[in-house]
Amino acid sequence: MNEVYQLRCTGCAQEIAPSALHGNFRCEHCNELYEVQYPGWSGPGQKRPNPGALRWLWRERRLSLELADRSGVWRFREMLPILGSWDNIVSLNEGNTPLYDLPQSAKRLKLSQLRAKHQGMNPTGSFKDTGMTAAISVAREQGAAWVACASTGNTSASMAAYAARAGIRSVVLLPEGEISWGKLAQAMDYGALTLQMGTDFDGCVRVLSEVVDRAPVYLLNSVNPYRLEGQKTSAFEIAEQLEWQVPDHLIVPGGNLANSSALGKGFLEMKQLGLTARVPRISVIQAEGANPLVRAMREFGGEKLERVEAHTRASAIRIGNPASWRKAVHVIQETGGWVEQVSEAEIAIAKSEIGAEGIGCEPASAVPLAGLKKLVQQGKVGHEDSVVLILTGHALKDSDYTLRFHRGELLTDRESAALAPEIERTRRNSIKVEASSESVLRELERARR
Ligand code: F0G
DSSP states (O other): TTTTTTTEETTTTOOOOOOGGGOOOOOOOOOEEEEEEGGGGSSSSSSOOOHHHHHHHHHTTOOOSSSSHSSGGGGGGGGGOSSSSGGGGGOOOOOOOEEEHHHHHHHHHHHOOEEEEEGSSSSSSHHHHHHHHHHHHHHEEETTTTTEEEEEHHHHHHHHHHHHTTOEEEEEEEEEETTHHHHHHHHHHHTTTEEESSOOOOHHHHHHHHHHHHOOEEEETTTSHHHHHHTTTTHHHHHHHHOOOOHHHHHHSSSSSSHHHHHHHHHHHHHTSSSSSSOOEEEEEEEGGGHHHHHHHHHHTTSSSOOOOOOOOOGGOOOSSSHHHHHHHHHHHHOOOOOEEEEEHHHHHHHHHHHHHOOOOOHHHHHHHHHHHHHHHSSSSSSOOOEEEEEOGGGGGGGHHHHEEEETOOSSSHHHHHGHHHHHHHHOOOOOOOOOHHHHHHHHHHHHO
């Protein structure tokens, strides 16, 4: 395997063999993260995949009955040769997610091409599955008995499911009372050892980094570089779904900042191999109360990140000290994207608008649409530009938030003051009526007006 790929530190550029990666997956010199690199791709040599042949092969595989061919991650396996044997693949048929038009939002924003890549349509309801299939397969190949993660919910659900499929025990560290019930229920149902702790996500990460130094558990947080290899395949799918044209803009919510990094890696690699002619501008949007990247870019030009105490109802991205921030800064700068932040009311409104398209998503996934509105207002996204938003999680992940918004119980008066008409437009309350046809007809009449 050492000939096929190597691991390069994103801080000091030191290269190590895959077998040298262990513990908390950080560089022993500079404490930064590693990324997977394929040296054979940088020259015209024989190891460099042929773009035309690859496009054909990936399309053909969709007709195959083999699980590895049907998976929207392993279908692209020439781009992630990280396993010694494909027999080690652990798949739940992830990926191959839809790219939807958003006609109502496009009309409101006067955009000619607005689409949403719905990663919530994965087996456990979030984009984490595309990375988890890759990293769990590596864990299985390496003979891991236990895998572990700290999580705001989705990673834990995904890891628990894939570990169960692989026959590996899993342990998740969760901030107590800070994750949605749906996600907690998933981790429990899939059989993880589910530990809730009286701290935040960043505190869970700290505890877990000590645990992996003291016990033989394989770390599956996104510091694990193989997670990003799986997650980058969404970029290939988007390009394929657009007939190998790339959009002008890709807009991603930012939490621990792995997904923006992975998508950027995917698009940059496609261009490097001649699969596509250019890369989209990749912009990262954060919640105002959990905005360490926005501050790092605005206050320190992306050179330094100061941790923040994170507050947002979009619990998936309630993260103050993101692990992959350097990788995300690189992607934003390399692709010419931006960072932006959005308020709690803006997130809730955007989520309701995505719902009204017949699609729906969890709160953190609505952040890109809220951010897009600002980028359009600022003239950074033009009306003729093509835009793809990444929807990271399924609508049913956090029903409590949805119900509270539509019942008018989610936002404080202060939060909603500036956007009251927008909130009124996007709220759809459920009405209790008498069990009679008259009362139904009365409500129909009222709704028609
Ligand atoms: N959207 C959803 C639904 C998420 O679950 C997450 C992260 C993000 C966006 C942010 O992605 O971290 O790659 O920038 N959830 C993690 C978890 C942290 O533990 O489930 P990111």
